[in-house]
Amino acid sequence: MKTRSTATQRHGTWNNSVAGAMLFALALLGGCQSTVDSHERESVFIANSSSHDVTVIDGNSFQVIKSIHVGQKPTHIAVNPARNEVYVVNSESSNISVIDVEKAQVVYTIGVHGKPFSMSVSADGMRGYVANTASANVSILDLPQRKVITTVPVGAAPYKSVVSPDGRTVVTSLSREEAVSIMDASKMQVRRKIALPGCTNPTDVVILPDSSKAFLTCSGTNLVAAVQLRKPEWKVEDDALLTLMTVGRKPQHLTLKPDGGEIFVADLDSDAFSEINTSTNEVGGTYAIGKHPVRGVMASDNQTLFVANIDGGHVAIYDVSINRLLASVPVGEGPDAMALSSNQSFLYVANTRSGDVAIVRTRPRSLFTFLRAGGNPVSIAIKNWMAK
Secondary structure, three states: OOOOOOOOHHHHHHHHHHHHHHHHHHHHOHHHOOOOOOOEEEEEEEEEOOOOEEEEEEOOOOEEEEEEEOOOOEEEEEEOOOOOEEEEEEOOOOEEEEEEOOOOEEEEEEEOOOOEEEEEEOOOOOEEEEEEOOOOEEEEEEOOOOEEEEEEEOOOOEEEEEEOOOOOEEEEEEOOOOEEEEEEOOOOEEEEEEEOOOOOOEEEEEEOOOOOEEEEEEOOOOEEEEEEOOEHHHOEOOOEEEEEEEOOOOEEEEEEOOOOOEEEEEEHHHOEEEEEEOOOOEEEEEEEOOOOEEEEEEOOOOOEEEEEEOOOOEEEEEEOOOOEEEEEEEOOOOEEEEEEOOOOOEEEEEEOOOOEEEEEEEOOEEEEEEEEOOOOEEEEEEEEEEOO
16 A cells, blocks of 8 residues: 555646636535635645645645655654644654645754654644554653653554543553553653553554544554443543454554544445444444545545555545435545545545545535645645745
8 A cells, every 4th residue: 555656647637627616615505605804814734745734725725836845754643732833643753744834844853753754643732643653652742842741652563642631641552462552641751551351553542532442453463453442530540442343354543423423434455334322332333435445534424434545546425314325425545544634625635646636525516626736645734824
């Protein structure tokens, strides 16, 4: 999935096609245009892992405005919800690039430990948690001060560290152990390491909105783990494995509904997604969706699911409330990371093999345009901010 192929010939006609598409959109999509204040801006950031840069798209005009050089092999972009900053995780240079959203430039670089892969930001924008896969630890960052507070040993090859919505707990998947690390965020230390028997290569992590449970993919098998998180005020005294659920083969990514009621699992080798009820910890069903699904995004309506099929070259749009495929939109070569615009009218899709970004209309469900990115785009983040 990491192989980058040559971009298609459409790149040569981008300028004309983008301008024409924009005019067409303004004429036809009046109902889809953002109704926010004219001073509000939306910036889209795409991490390009093989060209070591970040593409910046103006979400209001649908134009590429800049390419920002960052560290070596960026793998993930995280957004600060309280500050006009985004953070780029650079795996090979083992550091974090801090990008000022208004200036669209790197303003600081924070060194961390070996081969960081992902980063999670607390809801108050104060702390960042970086999983360092080659050094078996998690770096905790003071984001306003732009520095490392401490580094916490967690276990072999931490893949993804996620801070809970209440900010109290950090859950880290350990990709070379059948285990998960649970950290107390205030004490900045691991409070428990939970064995996940049979859960080979745990990778993706989601935490419910009430911070009561975490779910992890066991991407080397066909399992998803459900883990109870300590909530003293609820008289839940300890973190514990609740169950291991059977889904499709090689589960890659977990998409949580905004209301927290269900999770949708992209089952790579089953060409399907599985539905998990988060209250009962049961699999409700598995549904065909396309060739090698790798990523999902759920709309705020709690029913429209977008799934990127990396070997199918398209995004499937599925209504989970009626179990029906609504559309399959061709988007390019190797679609992977996705993000919805703030008004939910457009879906940005990073095509990791063709080095471009497809923009899809969500209503009507169709391709809007392509924009050039860099080499092997792997992560997308969207930040809304007010122009001064």
